[in-house]
Amino acid sequence: MNASSDTPPRSIRSFVLRQGHMTAAQQRAIDEYWARFGVDYRAEIIDLNAVFGRNAPKVLEIGFGMGAATTEIARRLPESDFLAIDVHGPGVGNLCKLLAEQGLENVKIMRHDAVDVVENMLADGSLHGIHIFFPDPWHKKRHHKRRLIQAPFVAKLLPKLQSGGYIHLATDWEEYAVQMLEVLNGFPELANTADGFAATPAYRPETKFEARGKRLGHGVWDIIFIKKCFNAQGCT
Template identity: 55%
Template sequence: MNGAPTGPTLPGTPPAADKSTEPAATATDAADQPHRRGIRSFVVRAGRMTVGQARALAELGPRYVLPHDPATTDLVAAATSQARASGQNYAQTVLEIGFGMGSATAHIAALKPDTLFIGCEVHEPGVGALLKLARIHELQNIRILQHDAVEVLRDMVAPGTLHGVHVFFPDPWHKKRHHKRRLIQPPFVRLLAERLAPGGYLHLATDWQPYAEQMLEVLSAEPLLRNTAEGYAPRPAYRPLTKFEQRGLRLGHGVWDLVFERIAT
């Protein structure tokens, strides 16, 4: 681990943000200004939470949901320190970006109880769904930030502190005029690579071939990363097949995994 956090110990659930007062995204292209947040790769959609999701968020949120706090400049150290105070010790920390309804996250966390998984997801029903799964499967090794992952990485994650990053099925933004919204762009990949410890891995997956091709091109051009495969990687055993993915495979659709490793410098 990386010692004591330089910011304050992470408290419980933050108060819900008033989205009506949030500034609108600018027209600045994030690919040109990597340290500013301009065009976003996601749209916050209204979603109805189930009773079970809402109950899980209310009851487990204070323990598992962490606030976006730029004063916490080493999220990994702060989160592992918090877990240690509760009697849990983790050898590694993996960040997952956009976990959706959390089924893959819960599956992988159950397989790797010695790893702390920090998930970023902006959609509240997904946060509630993952917390519900954490309760069902008695998972201790999950923490959540309900916030934009780009800002979390930029503001809160110290360089060289993550052992892995998962980005499964990000929005492909199919239309050409929307390609600038795609998450996997050179400045963001550089940010990811800088936050990985040497030997840490970046695992991406998509079911949209043009996006897979862009991902491969962008990751291959990042000098801090090396491909662990010749092109696309076989699906690692820990990543489960989603129901949507299984249906697509039955229909002949492809799925592409990419696994890159942070090189030592």
């Protein structure tokens, strides 16, 4: 498994590396199931249909935590394939374990910086959807520049999205939600599916973290935009 890279420092990163304890079960799941679910990073465009072994809508998920929501979404949307990217070992191991336990074959995992993957491995127009749920809000104002959802990163994502494809963001930090909305509204090729924030779609399950926050009175905001079609024949 290609777990790291020797890339130079960059201004955009999709993660902050934190130490986490890898359990024996998580490491065993990686060792046993990586060949089945894992995709190693390489700096060349890949054919996602070949990777998944079928022609189906492809959804990129950036940051999947411990993988429970990813697994549930894949179960609810069996007609779609999901390329799930995260760098944290315990979550990678846990997602491998969950996929094997549930017999799901429509998820592939990458343990790498998503910015590199987007820039170097994904063909333009290859994605039907993009999911980024609960990215680090970087609460302190002086750290806002570290937030993932900013115009330069969205500009990298949009060419990979098909016309008619969608980008779905979610956060439990209201000020970040407002920023996300402003960023996506700044792209003329995107159209909001709602008048402001969107209702949570049926495919996105409530996480334990989210449920606990709601019990404490915290809000959750979903933002869903569609990439407009610019051809006379409609979206292709």
